[in-house]
Amino acid sequence: MAIEIGTEAPDFALKNQHGETVRLSDFRGEKNVVLVFYPFAFTPTCTGELCSLEKELPQFQNDDVQIIAISNDSPFTLRIFAEKEGLEYPLLSDFWPHGAASRGYGVFDEEKGCAVRGTFVIDKAGTVRWTVVNGLPDARDQQQYLAALAAL
Known part of the structure; x- marks a missing residue:
């Protein structure tokens, strides 16, 4: 079960895809964070979701907000995926x-060995402050993320 609001x-x-260590706590007091768990790089639904976020990147990565996407892929796979897309x-x-990390947020599917589609909006x-969890085949609506950010 995913962690709860509050x-x-x-x-x-x-x-990250460049081999650098990123901590959620690095953003505490500085930025709100949109944390997006996804199953695997290079799959059609994941690629569509992540490319859609890239198209709207200024809304998700700016002076007030940082977007972070997490999968169970290796950093090497993520680097190639990021470059390709x-x-x-x-x-x-x-x-x-x-x-x-996926287990810590309650979005790891033990049977499939990967994260399900969980998104968490975390304040500074x-x-x-907001969360949505979808099953593996179900894409998320990024407009919901923006509405949650606007409510902060």
């Missing part, structure tokens, strides 16, 4: 320990 967002330290925001690898204090 819960302190679990911190993590994960490698022109994704300029952080793609983090929850590869090892496998699914630790580190509190979850």
Whole structure:
């Protein structure tokens, strides 16, 4: 079960597509965070969702907001994926320990071995303010993310 609204967002330290460590706590007090868990790079629904976010990037990555996408792919896979699709925001690898961050947010599917489609809007204090969790085949509506950000 996904963590609830009003819960302190679990911190993590994960490698991005460039091998740099990114921590959620790096943004505390500085930016709201849109945290997007997705199953796997290069799959049609994931690619569509992440490219859609890239098209609206100024709304999701600016002086007030940081978007972060997390999958269970390796950092090497994420680098190739980001380059192929022109994704300029952080793609983090929850590869090892496998699914630790996804489990912390309650969005890891043990049977499939990957994260389901969970999104969390986290305020500058580190509190979850909005969330949506969809099953593996069901794409999310990024307009909901924007509405949640506007409400902060």
